[in-house]
Amino acid sequence: MEMIPRPRTELAPGAVHVPDWLDPGQQRMLVRACREWATGPAGMRAARMPNGAVMSARTVCLGWHWYPYRYSRTLDDQDGSPVKPFPSWLGDLGRRAVADAYGDDFDAADYRPDVALINYYDDSARMGLHQDKDERAPDPVVSLSLGDTGMFRLGNTENRNRPWTDVELCSGDLLVFGGPSRMAYHGVLRILPGTREPDIGLDRGRLNITMRVSGLD
Numbered sequence: 001m002e003m004i005p006r007p008r009t010e011l012a013p014g015a016v017h018v019p020d021w022l023d024p025g026q027q028r029m030l031v032r033a034c035r036e037w038a039t040g041p042a043g044m045r046a047a048r049m050p051n052g053a054v055m056s057a058r059t060v061c062l063g064w065h066w067y068p069y070r071y072s073r074t075l076d077d078q079d080g081s082p083v084k085p086f087p088s089w090l091g092d093l094g095r096r097a098v099a100d101a102y103g104d105d106f107d108a109a110d111y112r113p114d115v116a117l118i119n120y121y122d123d124s125a126r127m128g129l130h131q132d133k134d135e136r137a138p139d140p141v142v143s144l145s146l147g148d149t150g151m152f153r154l155g156n157t158e159n160r161n162r163p164w165t166d167v168e169l170c171s172g173d174l175l176v177f178g179g180p181s182r183m184a185y186h187g188v189l190r191i192l193p194g195t196r197e198p199d200i201g202l203d204r205g206r207l208n209i210t211m212r213v214s215g216l217d
């Protein structure tokens with residue numbers, strides 16, 4: 001947490017950054033949960049893109065398993081085992097996140113995320129600009145950051161060029177992007193090693209949890 005409070009910011013219409021949304025106890029609890037989800041079998045892996053390139057972030061999924069570029073109930077690009085369940089408490093947290101970010105602008109009570117992607121970034125990992133577009137529902141994406149700060153870029157919905165807004169996502173920060181920003185290109189430019197604070201049980205690197213509504217059944 002910073003000494004100088006960072007303001008809550010609307011980065012673009014429908015994209016709201018709420019710094020320090022999670023208190024240290026909640027962050028610690030989430031790190032513990034991520035550790036459990038990351039453990040094998042069917043643990044974290046670096047997804048392979050259709051062109052053969054391997055992502056530098058490592059990912060584990062809950063509810064629906066994502067691999068480039070679709071969702072499945074089974075880990076088709078790993079051992080074929082069933083995806084880990086999406087816990088209802090995580091959905092509750094996602095609903096509170098949308099309610100806090102949007103206030104009355106969106107009926108958060110109806111927000112029912114059924115997918116989470118947990119990404120782990122080591123010091124050199126990044127994530128190229130992309131859209132989250134394998135979901136079939138228009139609902140917002142909820143993003144929670146833990147550990148080292150990530151330099152995040154929120155672009156426009158048309159292409160990977162400007163305009164964009166760069167923002168540091170620090171441990172405990174919430175970002176919700178929905179509405180007119182739901183299809184915004186976004187990515188992680190770099191990790192700022194050694195910036196994690198407070199002690200939440202993550203010695204290095206950055207965790208990011210995104211919750212989404214798949215629109216699948």
Ligand SMILES: O=C(O)CCC(=O)C(=O)O
Binds near residue numbers: 117127150186
């Ligand atoms: O790590 C982040 O902040 C973004 C992750 C992301 O964009 C994704 O998982 O699709």
Ligand SMILES: [Fe+2]
Binds near residue numbers: 130132
């Ligand atoms: Fe994304």
